[in-house]
Amino acid sequence: MLKLGVIGTNWISKMFVEAAETTGRYQLTSVYSRRESTGREFSDDAAVFTDLAAFYASDIDVVYIASPNSLHYQQVKQAIENDLQVIVEKSAFSNPKEYEKIYSLLRLHPNVHLFEAARHIHQPNFKAIAAKVAEMPVISGGTFVYEKYSSRFDAYLAGEEPNVLTREFSAGALTDLGVYPIYAIVALFGLPDSVHYFATKLANGADGRGTAILRYPEFDMTAQFGKMSNSYQHSEIMGRKDTIIIDNIAELENVSYNDGVGDELVISDPAPENPMIAEANDFAAIMEEPETHANEYKELLLTSQRVNLVLTDLRQSAGIVFPAD
Structure with a gap:
């Protein structure tokens, strides 16, 4: 224990x-x-x-x-x-x-x-997405969306400076909700060749929402995220004719694969009530049996480092500077 x-x-x-x-x-x-x-x-x-x-x-x-x-x-x-x-x-x-x-x-x-x-990259439904991506002969691009209105934005509008919307706490839309789509993109496709972030900045210099483009040799992935509004748009990964359709890139409750010729296959399982169970199990397995899970741990750490690099490059492209920099 x-x-x-x-x-x-x-x-x-x-x-x-x-x-x-x-x-x-x-x-x-x-x-x-x-x-x-x-x-x-x-x-x-x-x-x-x-x-x-x-x-x-x-x-x-x-x-x-x-x-x-x-x-x-x-x-x-x-x-x-x-x-x-x-x-x-x-x-x-x-x-x-x-x-x-x-x-x-x-x-x-x-x-x-x-x-x-x-948490989302540990869920079985994310692993189902990764398995299907590996089977697709061509990736043409995709868009991941996670926009969710924050109650703390109400506080900002009232003249307060909530932690999650201030550069002093290394915060903002990108380093909060934006982490979900960016993490998913990097976990699936690795480091991009280049990135650019079109940020909607608040009066305090932090980003309230934005759109990030991650450019790979053969395709672009777009991430749309924010704390100033709600979006109910699905996320997707496009092949040539086929498409993976994801209800929510953070929650991953419903995922399907459309082959482009008339058939759509549900590839997700019912989501657990608590979405953090999978990661808690994965972390425990590595800590309890480190030698058995050494490669899995190295991959998790590498992905984390890559995400950190991408987040920083995106911030810099939008001219967002943290005091910690």
Whole structure:
């Protein structure tokens, strides 16, 4: 049983803990929160800490980090230095400079694994998409969409500066909702040759929505995402005549394959109630049997690094600078 510590007491932390405990492979033992009352509300049974050093020294094997993006680097660094396994929410780091420092630190702690919690690429329906892509003789391009109105945008309109929409926290549409389509594209097709991001910027310089183009040798992939509006447009990967149709690139509830000559085949299974169960299982398997799953771990880490590079290149193309840069 992996003893789990959690940094961050928001809804996504709650969802991950529920998923982790559902697998039967984790037990929540420690919670870090800036306020003890918030930590107590999060868990009745776990030990609650308001001091990060004391939290890292507590009875945990793996830490799940769901703090604002700009805090990830220092918190991950401290976890690795304490020889703890690390699961960090996307976006993992603000830029490749931070990632390279963490990667160098991992070399000094060979028993530590670092996972970026990109839950959708672990789901069986995403693996069904990847298998179908591998069968398609030609890829002509595609578009992935994830636009979801954020309640925090209401706060921004009211004159506030919510964390998820400020450059100071390495945040904005690209490094929040945009991670889902970008991660899916890179996981399926690897590093693009070039990228460009057309961002709709807020008054504070952060991006509220935007369209990213990832150019590959034979095709382009377009990612459309944002926190200022809702979109119900499907995502798709186009072959020559055939097409993979995805209801939502983040949730992946319904996926079908249209062969272009009259037949459409559903290739998805019913989605689990908690979409984080698959990643929790995958991470546990690697931590419990690292030698057996060494290649799988290397691929996950490589994809995470590639996504970090692409996100940074996209930001720079739109002239978005984070203080962490």
